[in-house]
Amino acid sequence: MKEPVPSQKGSKPASSDEGRRGEFGAHFARSFRVLWFIASGIVGNRTLAEDVVQEAAMIGMEKFDEFVPGTNFTAWMGQMVRHVALNSIRKEKRQRTHLAEAGAEGRLGVASSEVGRDESSRAADASLSWSARGELPPDQQHFDDQVIRALGEVSPAARACLLLRTVEGLEYGEISKLLGIPEGTAMSHVHRSRQQLRDRLRGQDPTGGRAPSADTTGDNA
DSSP states (O other): OOOOOOOOOOOHHHHHHHHHHHHHHHHHHHHHHHHHHHHHHHHOOOHHHHHHHHHHHHHHHTTTTGGGGTSSSSHHHHHHHHHHHHHHHHHHHHHHHHHHHHHHHHHGGGGGGGTTTHHHHHHHHHHHHHHHHHHOOOGTTOHHHHHHHHHSSSOOHHHHHHHHHHHHHHHHHHHHHTTTTTHHHHHHHHHHHHHHHHHHHHHTTTTSSOOGEEEGGGGOO
């Protein structure tokens, strides 16, 4: 028996789909670095940040028909990255809670030390692991180990704002759109986290003065 042929009514030509995929890919390639910093700032882990961006890209590709040409693609995708990143954090929290309730701490040995840690502590561990593995992104090579450790102590939202402002040089209005927060909040996050980093680094300077690397967190904003 001959297989029924699906109706072609309302379907898009294959060439149209390929064109849309190509258009999405071009936009995504230009926005990837900023999207990565958004994810990294929220989840505090390089590998997980890459997974978050890729998952968001799949969602974005499926919803690309909703994107309005001529508008800010990075801001549009940034909201998806933020949503996926926050969901990833919630999922990890639920997993840790489940392990704790099941009494898995003792059975998992070293892994049990992770149970019950707060978000900023986990982010600090992730930042330390970046430094130990020497896997800093190319555009963060000017950050030394102390800066990376200090970044891990900053809240996820503040860390994302600081990275986007300091490393990417984005204006506060752009950061506001990317993270879905008021511009004033973005500015406050940057200034407070910058001061937190300076205080942290100054405290680690063995001479009692300001740590040389602290200047890498500043700008003229």
